[in-house]
Amino acid sequence: MKKILLALACATSAFAAGSAVANSRDHIMIVGSSTVFPFSKVVAERFSLKTGMKAPKVEPTGTGGGFKEFCKGVGVGTPDIANASRRIKDSEFKSCQENGVKDIVEVFIGYDGIVIANSKKSEAMNLTRRDLFLALAKVVPDPKGGENLVPNPYKTWKDVNPALPAKPISVMGPPPTSGTRDAFVELGMEGGCKSFPWIAALDKSDNARYKAICHGVREDGAFIEAGENDNLIVRKLSENANLLGIFGFSFLDQNADVVNAARVDGQEPTFESISDGSYPVSRPLYFYVKKAHVGVIPGIEPFLEEFTSERAWGDEGYLAEKGMIPMSSERRKDVAGSVKKLESMSM
Amino acid sequence: MSNTNKKAPARTMDLVERSLARRYGAEKRFRFYGVISVVIGVLALALLFWEIFSAGLGGFRQTHIQLTLKFDPDVLEIADARDARQVQNGNFEGVVRAALAERFPAVLDRGGRRDLNGILSIGAAFDLRDKLVDEPELLGQTRTYWLLADDDVDTYYKSLREGNAFTARTSEARQVWIQELIDGGELRTQFNTRLFTSGDSSEPEMAGILGAVVGSLLTLLVTFILSFPIGVAAAVYLEEYAPRNRFTDFIEVNISNLAAVPSIIFGLLGLAIFIGLFGMPRSIPLVGGLVLTLMTLPTIIISSRNAIKAVPPSIREAALGIGASKMQMILHHVLPLAMPGMLTGAIIGMAQALGETAPLLMIGMVAFIMDVPNGISDPATVLPVQIFLWSDSPERAFVERTSAAIMVLLAFLVCMNTLAVWLRKRLERRW
Structure with missing residues (x-):
């Protein structure tokens, strides 16, 4: 037992020495x-x-x-x-x-660049930022017209924009703690949000409300939070042809055989389009x-x-x-x- | 009663016989539920192992390319291979490039050359530097080596062999070169020794788990040295000395509660106390060990107390009866007899600590650390954190390396648990 006590004393002094290195x-x-x-x-x-x-x-x-x-x-x-x-x-x-x-x-x-992609099994989408906002925001301008907001009623991409396929809206993206999410919301959704003049006017008059409208992501299951692992999103995309995923450009680059990136505002995410600023979500x-x-x-x-x-x-x-x-x-x-x-x- | 008597003579035996089939059925079903539960458990485990092994076996192999190189002093800009500074700054990439250009003389344009140079890892040049440091006589000589291929080549070659080539990151020109190398027997996979001999790297082909394994061992060492004596001393006091009163009941309840606290809380505590208050540096195994000590202490105290409780009172009384003091009784009789049980508990606690990442996130051990730590105050990471970081990396080649690292972690866990079971079987006494 004495030996153990001795060993303990040695260990303690070793720790003391270890913490002294801190300076x-x-x-x-x-x-x-x-x-x-x-x-x-x-x-x-x-x-x-x-x-x-x-x-x-x-x-x-x-x-x-x-x-x-x-x-x-x-x-x-x-x-x-x-x-x-x-x-x-x-x-x-x-x-x-x-x-x-x-x-x-x-x-x-x-x-x-932040890309919106789907599985190679289905065709690449051709989206605008306005489509992204309407499909993913928590509240959207009333489709019947006027300046009031309604909880997001859209179920399929066709509801959002007749030019899009009639696939259910189902998008997997990072959680709010992620910088990718911040950037997607600010550059993608807010960009589409501003295309409604009366909401854009709110930016000056009632900034808090403007932010709530443009940055609020729907919570009814159409947007799925996937944790901060972009690899997981890529894997889920390859399993479900209707799912869209949001992740960083480097993951697109490494997985170009399984996923297709959507064009945003007519621009494909490539080295060139991101570098010269024509791809909007970068x-x-x-x-x-x-x-x-x-x-x-x-x-x-x-x-x-x-x-x-x-x-x-x-x-x-x-x-x-x-x-x-x-x-x-x-x-x-x-x-x-x-x-x-x-x-x-x-x- | 009289009613039944009239209809049929109700003997107990008849009643039993009538219900017998039902009872046998119930018995069978009951056993069947048990079997099903075991099968589900085994299947889940088999699925996990299959998933990890099928993805991870490739991680133990790495593609290499054979090249004949000339250690040309003019290209290297090294006059004396014994001068460490000259060797450090030597242009080894130039040597590799020259060798590739010689192997594929048809490639002349700049873009093509760049593409060609990319089939080898940047690690290849640094490997050559190490070779020259070991053998200064190599300067000026020509040798043939198997050099490390780039991770894109590695992924492409492995997918090609499986019949489903991943071509997105391999240009057509490269595919032709690789085919030429394969046909000439100059490209093959070798055992991935780097996986076990180097620290983390941002290049999958150069990444290894040695840094994480050493970090885990150092962290566990600190945890064990601290938590085992403290846990045992606490258990001895609580079992042998403490009076039974409200206060000790309160302590007992709290120890059990502590065992159920989510581990991230211990990380927050560690951040506030060890780093905030004591000013210890972030990311070091010492702080990691301290945090994990807090986490494993309850497990060790509880199992040690059970082990001490299991020692029959007759042994204590006999020791006291022949004149031993209480301390002698504990040190000479109770502790040696309870030791196997306490060690088992400690090993299970250590195995838990080995798999922990959440508390280490808070104290900065989730980080890219290339160098293998030399002591408990060097920045380090641990195995499960390394797995987490790799699983989050975009590079394709990290996928199989992640699974390979999981296999190593599982091997460690299986070893520790086997040791615990073996200790229990071997040393446990029955009274």
């Missing part, structure tokens, strides 16, 4: 969007293999969760980089400033760097250099290979230049 860090710590996660980890890996430095740790916390950690303050216990699938919000920027995170470098890295991707950590945590500068190199984010770079859609080459040059100078952002 220095030899790897970069990245948090944030799960959309940027796959891109961030490729760069992390290439950076580590090339330089022989320790690989950055990339944690997919979601954009909002990432900023929360990022803005907690300056110090080795806080992240160095926050990935985001949208721009930092005023409130987040302010909270960063209040906690002493004064200088932040904003890096625009490229685009991500969003910008960013990451944010804590300037106070540059030079303190080893490797941040070479990591930034790797991320902003043509080899990584160029038209033929390895990020494009992973499904990120690159910006125009002038834009890349611009961003790379300001990153090199570590220009801090302002709001």
Whole structure:
């Protein structure tokens, strides 16, 4: 028994020693969007293999969760980089400033497209954003006309738009916690919502109501929340020819043999149409760097250099290979230049 | 009574015989329900195993391509292979490209070349670097190696062999090259050793579970070292010393309650206390182990108490009777006799902890970590988290690797549970 007690004492002191390590860090710590996660980890890996430095740790916390950690303050216990699938919000920027995170470098890295797809067993759809809004919103303008709202009455796509097939509306998409869902709602549904002039007018007069109308997704079973796993959605699509799914472009790229992407507003989601902005449901991707950590945590500068190199984010770079859609080459040059100078952002 | 007497002489025997068929029937049905339940359980398990094994067996094989390479000092820009810095920055990709260009001399245009270079993994170049580090004499020599193929090639080749080729990510030119390599015997699948020898990677062909396995072991080590002594000490006190009163009843109820708390709550607690209050870093096995300790403690306390309870009082009394102190009685007699039961409980608790992801999500162990952790304060992830991260990746080739990793996790769980059963069978005493 004495031996056990001795072993216990040793173990306890080992833990004490372990926790003392906390005041220095030899790897970069990245948090944030799960959309940027796959891109961030490729760069992390290439950076580590090339330089022989320790690989950055990339944690997919979601954009909002990432900023929360990022803005907690300056110090080795806080992240160095926050990935985001949208721009930092005023409130987040302010909270960063209040906690002493004064200088932040904003890096625009490229685009991500959100696709609406169905199984190859049925034909690809040709949708407009208005169709998407009418099919998936919780409340829609009364089909009989007038400026009042009714709970979504549409059962089939043909009800929404006579040009569409008479298939039941059944769409599988991510839950509200997901950035993909936010982007789909804001770029897809809201786009269609605004096509009703009287709702668009509400944006100015009664913003809360406008948001409730345009961002409310129906809860009567036509929209199925699938959890944050895009692979699951793809698998379900291959089993049910009537089902539509909403997921990121990289999953379309990898599963082009089983699913068809719908055209939105006449545009097919391709590298080109997303990059030049003609495909409407696409969003910008960013990451944010804590300037106070540059030079303190080893490797941040070479990591930034790797991320902003043509080899990584160029038209033929390895990020494009992973499904990120690159910006125009002038834009890349611009961003790379300001990153090199570590220009801090302002709001 | 008199009525029945008139009609027929109602002997008990007749009554029994009349109801006999019905009772046999009921008996049969009762047994049948049991058999059905067992069959449903076994079928569910078989389905799970079939699903995982059929998808995952491919994950243990990886496509390789044979190439003859020249370690040309001019291409590599390495003058001295013993200079670590020069080797680190060597242009190994250039060597691979040159070898591919030599193998397929007909490909001349830029786009075609780029497409050709893509059939090999970026890991191939780094493998060559490791080879040169091990054997500096290789500089300037020509060798033939089996190099790691890209995951798209891997997926294409495997689907081709199954007769249902996945061509969406493989251009027609590539398909021709791959066919040429297959015909020449220069493309084959080998055992996927990387799966067991490397950490996570964003490239499926380079990804392995070693980092996650080591992370799991470190986390479990911390959990075991903390939870077993604390759990046993608590059980001994509660069984042998604590008076029976309201207060100990209250503690007992709370321990049982704690065992039923959803595990994510322990993660929130860990985030608030260990990371928030004590300022420990995120994503390390030490914090993971502490959180899982909180989670497994109730299991260990409850099973340890049962094991101590099972030791017959006569043994305690005999020890006390010949003059042992209470502590001697516990340490010399009760604990050794209860040890198998307590260990079984601890192993089952550990097996539970091994499969946990929810509490680790909160403390940052759900992350991309490439390096294999060296200690309890290095960032790490664990096996079930690795499976979760892979299952969420878009790359096709990760699907089979996810199932392969599940098979490894299942193997660990089966081993631990077998050990628990074996310990119980082997060491348990009956009185």
